[in-house]
Amino acid sequence: MKTSSLVSQRTMAVVIISLVSAIAALLLIAFIQQPVHDNALREVVFANLDKTGVSNPVTAVLLNYRAFDTYLEFAVFLCVAVAVLPYVLDVQLPKQKLSAESQVLAIAKIFVPLSILMAGYLLWIGSTQPGGAFQAASLLAGCLVLLSLANVRTIDFSTARSRFLLSGGLLAFIVVNIVVFSQTFCFITLPQNIAGSLILFIEFFATFAVSASLFLCFESIHKGHL
Amino acid sequence: MAIDLWIDVILCLSVLFVASSIFLVKNTFSAIVLFICLGLVVMFCWIRLNAIDVAIAEAAIGSGLTGAMLIAAWRKLAFNESGDQPDEQKEKSE
């Protein structure tokens, strides 16, 4: 029985490999035949860039032209944070004492302040240069992970305050929608004069919310399921 | 041939090499490490393709945090897998 299952596994592998490479070849022919689109959309993006309040085109697309995508993006992240939170709460995190001389803590002492500074810079520069909420959030999450590896308790996820922090990004977006709606009666229309500051307001809360969610995802795998 | 086309060719070959070795390598831990390297090499591709925002996000979330999660998960999963358990290495080292 052993050899026949090995043989059938071998033939199955060959079949799958040939099928997938046939699909890849088809895709390649399609790419070679078909020239890329005429990039008309880029002119439209740059033409209206001054109305969006930011000069970095990617941030403009993310938070003004297609703000609805990012609005749901925060919902996706909050959904995973909600799904993963119970795994952290099931385990009573032991009260570790701060072991001063552990190497990880030494590294953390150097890198955490730097990355927080860098995250702040990335968040602020997001409106003009490459950068923005997601990049700053991932840097902050990196600091939190480093501190957690050094056994420093940063966020206690059992309190309602931390749950509020997690849903901060989405809440900020909804508050902005309601405020904007009361003036312009349209959905997610950021009025031109205050668009820049509204985007920064949303990005500020989103940074903390997304970094807390990313840290929660790491923490649940690292500390949960004991 | 222009020099930068050679850089791109080398980048693409290294991406394909690292990606194929993720599935060919024996134990899971080296697969995870290779995945983190793949994340970083792909980050260089994004920089070559003038996509700086994506490069930052790829390095930080794509390979950084996902890699940290994978290693944390591997530490938890590895103790029962038949193949490459850390306690096996411990026995060898004793």
Added chain:
Amino acid sequence: MILMTQSMLFSLCAVILLAIGLIGFLLTSDFLRKLLALNVIGMAIFMVLIAAANNDPNAVDPLPHAMVLTGIVVAAAGTALGLNLASKIVKFARSIQGENTAIENKKSNATQDSSSGQTD
């Protein structure tokens, strides 16, 4: 050789990467590597998008950048959920495995009058 522009080169690399990821997903049995394969397929699709964006290097289209940014974050969220479920399943398997070994120990101790009591 056809005109090998930079975007066509990276599209070619993306297609092969997609094939590697798909074959990897279908052929591995180890479920951690299946998640890796899903991320590799994601990276390949993002490469297709970014290569299309960079078709004319001095007029880079920002829309695919926003799409890929969102895609990377969603892929990370999916992987986090997958890893959590995998750890939970392994915890269950180990706890059941623990119970089985405990039952076997009791049985083996009961049958052996002399308490060799092998500990697992």
Added chain:
Amino acid sequence: MHSSFYAISIALLLTLPLIAAILCFVVNSIKVKRYLSVLFAIVLVFICVAQASYVFENDEPLQLVVGEWLPPLGIKLVLDGFSSVMLLMTSIIGLAITFYSTHYFESDDKESRFWPLWWFLITALFGVFVSSDIFNTYIMLELLGLASVSLIAIQGTQKALQASYQYLLVGLLGSLFYLLGVAIIYRTYGVLDNELIAQLAQNNLSTKLALAFITLGMMMKCALFPLHFWLPEAHSNASAPVSAILSALVIKAAFFILFKFWFEILTPVVTVFAVSLIGCLGAAAIIYGSYRAFTAPRLKLLVAYSTVAQIGYLFVAFPLMIVTPEITRTAVIYFIVAHGCAKAAMFLSAGTIQKAVGHDNLADLKGIAVHLPLSIFIFAVTSTSLIGLPPSGGFIAKWLMLNNAVQAGQWWWVVTLFIGGLLASAYLFRVLNLAFTTPEQESLLDVNYSEKKLLGAAGLAIITIIIGLNAIWLTSMIASNA
């Protein structure tokens, strides 16, 4: 320019469930979560009814341009006949299941995890039916997949976790295939809005491949026959309200996207061979699903396999869409509504039976009708709709499809529809006669289970009968602006 009040109500439709999700997440006490959820569910039903009536009277789709940026740049949300009916169905079934799950959960911990994820699922469903932008639909699909996987994983048993992990892998792969289709479309046409793509679409290899990848991805998400392996485990191991919403609506969302791509966006690429291939897959799904349902040992497994079979009907309609698009479209939408209400009520009653008796393996469910009359009544009423017996909505849908097939002269689809109906009656009557036969030894089923929580499900069962009786109202609503 101020978009009209009704257009803004689409924005309300997407913001309210998210507010409900945040409130249910942050608030501690269970009682507040229950009242909040029922309140939000009722408000959403009113909004959907208002929208459906507006779309029905004005006979033109409701549009909301998000953020004042017109489509090539921004996103547009469109509410035509098909999506307004789906939204109405989503809100009504959502209300019924919300009411049911306020009493269903035994442990408060599970229930407090359930509510925020439930509201994320509802947001994703509303988003999928409303969005008219292909990348936006991808994010909705992702939210839908992650929320339903987390809802299955709440159950906590090992089988539920394994089923949810398998569903996650298949769901992520399906979404990635869909994203590959979106990438190819964007690479070729440079536009993301449905109408603009429909105008630009030509019959070239790239578009064919894009449609192939999107179809493959959506077939995984809506469990069409060869790729259905994850569904029975996921639906039978989830808790009753979760498996009800999964079978009734989450699968239909994937079908909705597939239907739109085939017959509204990439129409020049659709060929007779491709459509009849999908029809054959649908027929195979009917036969295979019914067979497995007939041999299923457990009640919930039987209902899950019957979903696999009933999905086959929707795909059998694909070849008929080529011949008579109008009537088949009405038949498909009618079938979705009939199956959605029937399947949700059936899963809720199966959940009550399982909770009351403690297990759901069919062998020893003999004589259950004496103890749980309302559940078996709901099961029987919904079975008539699934089989397609006259008074129910299922009958109207199958009858419309049948006379389409006869007019189109494609008699082999007529044969499959009949065989499907026979097989469905086979496995459903198996359950019913088990329920009504008196057991040999009087097994003392100490069933002291109040069935008042099944009012929501009873409401859904009655809806399947109402839409069966006055079909004119619903068919005219669907066909209002096809």
